[in-house]
Amino acid sequence: MSNEAVLHTPSSYAVHDDHAHDHHHHETFITKYVFSQDHKMISKQFLITGMVWALIGGLLSVLFRLQLGYPDSKFPWLQDLLGKFWVEDGRITAQAYYALVTTHGTVLIFFVLTAGLSGTFANFLIPLQIGARDMASPFMNMLSYWFFFAASCVMFSSLFVETGPFSGGWTAYPPLSALGQASPGSKTGMDLWLISMALFVVSTLLGGLNYVATVLNMRTKGMSMTRLPLTIWALFFTAVLGILTFPVLFSGFILLIFDRNFGTSFYLSDLYVNGTVLPNEGGSAILYQHLFWFLAHPEVYIVMLPAMGMVSEILSINSRKPIFGYIAMVGSLFAITCLSLLVWAHHMFVTGLNPFLGSIFVLFTLLIAVPSAIKVFNWLTTLWRGNIRFTPAMMFAIGFVSLFISGGLTGIWLGNSALDIHLHDTYFNIAHFHLVMGVASFFGMFAGVYHWYPKMYGRQLNNTLAYIHFWVTMIGAYLIFWPMHYEGLAGMPRRYYDYSIWESFKQFAELNRFISTVVIIVFATQFLFLFNFFYSIFKGRKATNPNPWGANTLEWTTPIHPGHGNWPGEIPEVHRWAYDYGKDDREFIPQTEPVGANESHH
Amino acid sequence: MMTAVRSNQPKKLHPHKFTLWVAMGSICMMFAALTSAYIVKRNQGIWEDVSFPKMFYYSTVVIIISSITIHIALKAFKARERNRYKFFITLTVFLGVLFALLQWIGFKELTNSGIKLLGAGSNAAASFLVVIIGLHTLHVLGGIIALIVAFFRAFSKKTINYNTTSIEIVATYWHFVDLLWIYLFIFLAWIK
Numbered sequence: 001m002s003n004e005a006v007l008h009t010p011s012s013y014a015v016h017d018d019h020a021h022d023h024h025h026h027e028t029f030i031t032k033y034v035f036s037q038d039h040k041m042i043s044k045q046f047l048i049t050g051m052v053w054a055l056i057g058g059l060l061s062v063l064f065r066l067q068l069g070y071p072d073s074k075f076p077w078l079q080d081l082l083g084k085f086w087v088e089d090g091r092i093t094a095q096a097y098y099a100l101v102t103t104h105g106t107v108l109i110f111f112v113l114t115a116g117l118s119g120t121f122a123n124f125l126i127p128l129q130i131g132a133r134d135m136a137s138p139f140m141n142m143l144s145y146w147f148f149f150a151a152s153c154v155m156f157s158s159l160f161v162e163t164g165p166f167s168g169g170w171t172a173y174p175p176l177s178a179l180g181q182a183s184p185g186s187k188t189g190m191d192l193w194l195i196s197m198a199l200f201v202v203s204t205l206l207g208g209l210n211y212v213a214t215v216l217n218m219r220t221k222g223m224s225m226t227r228l229p230l231t232i233w234a235l236f237f238t239a240v241l242g243i244l245t246f247p248v249l250f251s252g253f254i255l256l257i258f259d260r261n262f263g264t265s266f267y268l269s270d271l272y273v274n275g276t277v278l279p280n281e282g283g284s285a286i287l288y289q290h291l292f293w294f295l296a297h298p299e300v301y302i303v304m305l306p307a308m309g310m311v312s313e314i315l316s317i318n319s320r321k322p323i324f325g326y327i328a329m330v331g332s333l334f335a336i337t338c339l340s341l342l343v344w345a346h347h348m349f350v351t352g353l354n355p356f357l358g359s360i361f362v363l364f365t366l367l368i369a370v371p372s373a374i375k376v377f378n379w380l381t382t383l384w385r386g387n388i389r390f391t392p393a394m395m396f397a398i399g400f401v402s403l404f405i406s407g408g409l410t411g412i413w414l415g416n417s418a419l420d421i422h423l424h425d426t427y428f429n430i431a432h433f434h435l436v437m438g439v440a441s442f443f444g445m446f447a448g449v450y451h452w453y454p455k456m457y458g459r460q461l462n463n464t465l466a467y468i469h470f471w472v473t474m475i476g477a478y479l480i481f482w483p484m485h486y487e488g489l490a491g492m493p494r495r496y497y498d499y500s501i502w503e504s505f506k507q508f509a510e511l512n513r514f515i516s517t518v519v520i521i522v523f524a525t526q527f528l529f530l531f532n533f534f535y536s537i538f539k540g541r542k543a544t545n546p547n548p549w550g551a552n553t554l555e556w557t558t559p560i561h562p563g564h565g566n567w568p569g570e571i572p573e574v575h576r577w578a579y580d581y582g583k584d585d586r587e588f589i590p591q592t593e594p595v596g597a598n599e600s601h602h
Numbered sequence: 603m604m605t606a607v608r609s610n611q612p613k614k615l616h617p618h619k620f621t622l623w624v625a626m627g628s629i630c631m632m633f634a635a636l637t638s639a640y641i642v643k644r645n646q647g648i649w650e651d652v653s654f655p656k657m658f659y660y661s662t663v664v665i666i667i668s669s670i671t672i673h674i675a676l677k678a679f680k681a682r683e684r685n686r687y688k689f690f691i692t693l694t695v696f697l698g699v700l701f702a703l704l705q706w707i708g709f710k711e712l713t714n715s716g717i718k719l720l721g722a723g724s725n726a727a728a729s730f731l732v733v734i735i736g737l738h739t740l741h742v743l744g745g746i747i748a749l750i751v752a753f754f755r756a757f758s759k760k761t762i763n764y765n766t767t768s769i770e771i772v773a774t775y776w777h778f779v780d781l782l783w784i785y786l787f788i789f790l791a792w793i794k
Binding site: 136137140205208209210212213214216217218243244245246247248250251252254255258262263264265266269279280281282283284287290291294 | 614615617618620621624625627628629631632633634635636639642643646647648649720721722723724725726729730732733737
């Protein structure tokens with residue numbers, strides 16, 4: 001196998017030795033748990049770092065929801081806890097509010113739903129499901145994590161800066177992001193934000209290169225592209241999107257750094273700040289938006305696609321039915337990948353964009369509804385008359401489909417440049433993207449964790465806690481974001497500090513309080529998951545069956561605790577696609593089983 | 603083990619080489635973004651045309667020659683002509699450093715002719731040259747580091763390596779930064 005030739009580190013595993021496990025004892029703590037080059041360990045590092053960030057990002061949202069839901073209340077205890085920058089006179093300060101919103105967005109989109117989601121599952125599933133010992137370059141893979149870790153440290157440190165973290169929105173539009181004197185958060189906080197994001201881009205690229213090279217080059221014998229599980233297809237397209245778009249964001253950042261630190265005028269023109277005239281002339285803030293959204297729109301698919309892939313897999317396994325329309329699923333993933341590169345300007349309809357250009361972007365945007373609808377249809381038809389097992393992973397997968405539909409439909413509204421005049425920058429928009437991309441991807445991530453946990457840790461999670469976690473999060477997500485549609489339709493703008501001073505939005509005071517209360521409950525419920533996750537690593541029910549869900553894919557042919565190299569003996573050969581469920585009166589037929597002489601065709 | 607294992611596989615690209623190709627695609631996207639930003643910005647007015655310094659013509663010649671020398675070096679390596687390989691890999695390192703130096707002198711030439719590249723009063727047209735050419739030079743410097751590693755390996759007395767993969771990767775990357783420069787040169791000098 002060519003991939004064995006690449007992994008010429010005979011010390012870490014012995015391929016031809018059936019007792020490979022016994023040779024692991026000389027691995028030190030550092031090489032096994034810290035600077036590990038084993039894709040499974042790296043994926044757990046991504047997952048746990050992502051969970052820490054999800055906790056921080058979620059906590060930030062609880063804090064700013066406190067301000068939105070209880071604008072008149074005072075929280076002196078919060079002041080004791082967080083200090084004067086964040087809370088003054090018992091109220092979250094305006095500066096802190098903007099910092100909270102900005103950091104919440106940055107952290108959740110990039111650190112949790114990009115690194116935490118595709119970092120975890122691309123690392124974990126790609127080698128295991130395609131039948132490879134490890135990634136194309138395990139060393140680069142390790143670097144990818146450590147760049148992410150460095151990015152995390154820098155971003156985290158920005159929370160403790162005297163002038164606060166960056167506060168100009170996660171999109172970091174200039175001039176707020178380019179001029180230190182524009183706001184307190186634009187000073188050191190923005191410098192740290194940029195350094196952190198630059199490190200993050202490097203991490204994503206190192207990871208993405210590896211994922212693509214691994215999927216295309218290191219599949220085991222018999223694993224043709226059309227036999228790949230849909231998870232791999234989704235993770236592959238995710239990586240391709242990242243490789244194509246993150247460099248563009250990087251270019252945008254480089255120009256931003258020059259504007260910030262070297263006095264150039266790429267984005268800046270004719271500015272007065274605090275009474276002084278700036279010398280910058282001729283720059284265009286819209287240029288940044290083009291570069292930013294060229295990444296940031298595909299970014300929402302970078303966040304979505306891994307969830308879609310995992311959900312397809314989990315729905316099929318737990319319906320005990322083949323996935324409906326495998327090729328259509330792959331085709332629609334491909335279509336979404338291509339279209340997502342052509343729609344970025346729908347984030348810029350109201351920037352003075354040429355209406356003719358706008359109408360082209362409307363067309364492409366609405367076209368995405370077609371592959372999305374194909375996917376939804378195929379998920380529903382996979383469930384249809386299935387022999388459904390409601391495992392926690394399955395619950396979250398079905399929840400994903402529900403949230404994807406609810407959030408996706410409002411995308412059709414927002415994709416219209418005419419409707420966008422009214423709806424842009426309102427709570428309608430917040431509701432839309434949180435449902436379709438935020439919570440839905442979180443559900444994909446939860447589904448993935450619940451499903452592959454036995455493979456990751458060799459133990460089972462507690463089901464009762466998982467079901468409580470599911471129902472509270474599911475109902476909570478709708479209770480939080482559904483009412484926001486009404487607020488947005490009434491024209492309530494996003495990112496405002498205090499709505500109680502607006503006559504038009506006073507009517508929403510109680511609704512806002514209701515939303516904030518649900519946010520606190522849902523946030524608290526996530527601790528059930530955290531407890532379940534960490535407790536079960538050490539004390540969970542031991543997995544006794546190497547294939548607890550009766551799945552076909554290759555990862556379940558490894559031992560319960562696979563070593564570095566995944567299979568103790570030869571890498572298994574693949575003889576069929578991944579979705580032979582309920583075929584010829586057999587519940588499932590693993591991919592490793594040769595096609596029988598009198599087997600029916602699918 | 604490597605050759606024995608690889609021989610019964612159909613001819614497949616080495617994963618590291620493949621990774622390099624994908625990485626080069628990624629770098630292309632970065633420069634595509636910058637050059638399209640250049641076009642967008644230029645069409646928005648307040649744009650002072652900057653005359654392209656002569657020195658960049660010389661550096662173009664240098665980097666094209668270096669592409670030829672690394673190609674000869676690679677051929678020599680495959681033919682196991684150690685001394686020829688040593689000579690040409692050294693020459694390539696030298697030409698690479700010369701290229702970076704010429705780029706630096708080119709910018710000196712620009713500032714000497716009174717064009718403000720950065721800072722207050724600078725025009726985006728000139729600043730773009732710094733960003734685009736500077737970023738390209740950084741990629742060349744990355745290639746030089748790889749070349750220097752190859753250089754030390756070539757002159758190492760302890761081990762003699764006959765595996766062509768790493769030198770092939772360096773050569774491919776070197777041709778890539780060369781082609782990238784030719785694109786940028788044509789774009790910045792003629793198309794603008």
